[in-house]
């Protein structure tokens with residue numbers, strides 16, 4: 001069987017997750033594995049249609065698609081989400097439809113279930129045949145018991161495909177609705193009592209429902225809210241997984257773009273944060289350069305301790 005591994009780590013060949021997929025290859029020499037470092041090469045895939053189509057052709061030629069990804073900020077990496085968006089934007093869902101698939105993650109088991117649920121929903125949306133998932137701790141490959149479990153996961157997957165098993169969708173498909181948001185009668189403004197309110201959104205169209213809702217929320221705060229469209233920030237790239245932040249609390253991009261200054265001066269100083277984004281490809285919020293989720297990650301890791309509010 002031919003299996004294509006779509007690697008969701010920005011670290012490419014040195015990705016921990018990739019080693020788990022390579023282990024599956026090692027214990028299944030009878031099958032052919034090919035690898036695509038999706039998250040690492042997302043800009044290339046966005047800008048070069050030939051490169052994107054080459055990946056999609058490889059998917060077409062495969063019997064199984066293995067979505068292999070690390071947890072980055074409670075979910076899959078933003079670049080992986082972007083690739084999923086591109087599948088729909090470029091209308092190549094047919095390459096995935098009807099293919100057997102499974103998900104494999106490495107993480108420290110912090111919200112790995114949400115990432116697998118999200119990817120399962122994506123597979124359902126793409127009309128794939130979702131068989132199974134394997135959620136490893138980043139160090140599990142060192143342990144014999146977990147290597148055994150990973151091997152069994154591979155066996156179950158190959159056996160499912162060989163026996164052409166029937167699978168069941170878990171998530172209902174996203175339905176696009178024609179809906180135009182019209183704000184109701186203006187209510188009296190809320191007392192903000194000097195609190196700093198920041199609304200972060202990524203609307204691209206000032207006439208969109210999202211933009212109108214953002215305006216409505218701003219009005220509700222009596223206009224005392226700072227509205228920031230993150231598309232207008234100069235954000236050069238996504239998290240590289242370099243972990244400089246882990247040792248020195250500094251980011252590789254510091255001084256190179258707007259992100260860290262914006263985070264420190266606008267996000268960290270807010271008393272109330274409102275995130276506003278449209279739901280695309282089963283995911284809120286959608287992909288973006290170090291997208292809205294990464295703000296929320298920082299809250300979860302340290303900011304919530306100060307009892308700030310975030311909606």
Ligand SMILES: Cc1cc2nc3c(=O)[nH]c(=O)nc-3n(C[C@H](O)[C@H](O)[C@H](O)COP(=O)(O)O)c2cc1C
Pocket residue numbers: 009010011014015016017018069070071072073074075106107108109110111112137138239241242243
């Ligand atoms: C920026 C960043 C965010 C992370 N967020 C999470 C997380 O939310 N949950 C989790 O369980 N692990 C998280 N991790 C741990 C990684 O998922 C784990 O180290 C993984 O094995 C990395 O795989 P990779 O080398 O293939 O990128 C994070 C790591 C980094 C660098």
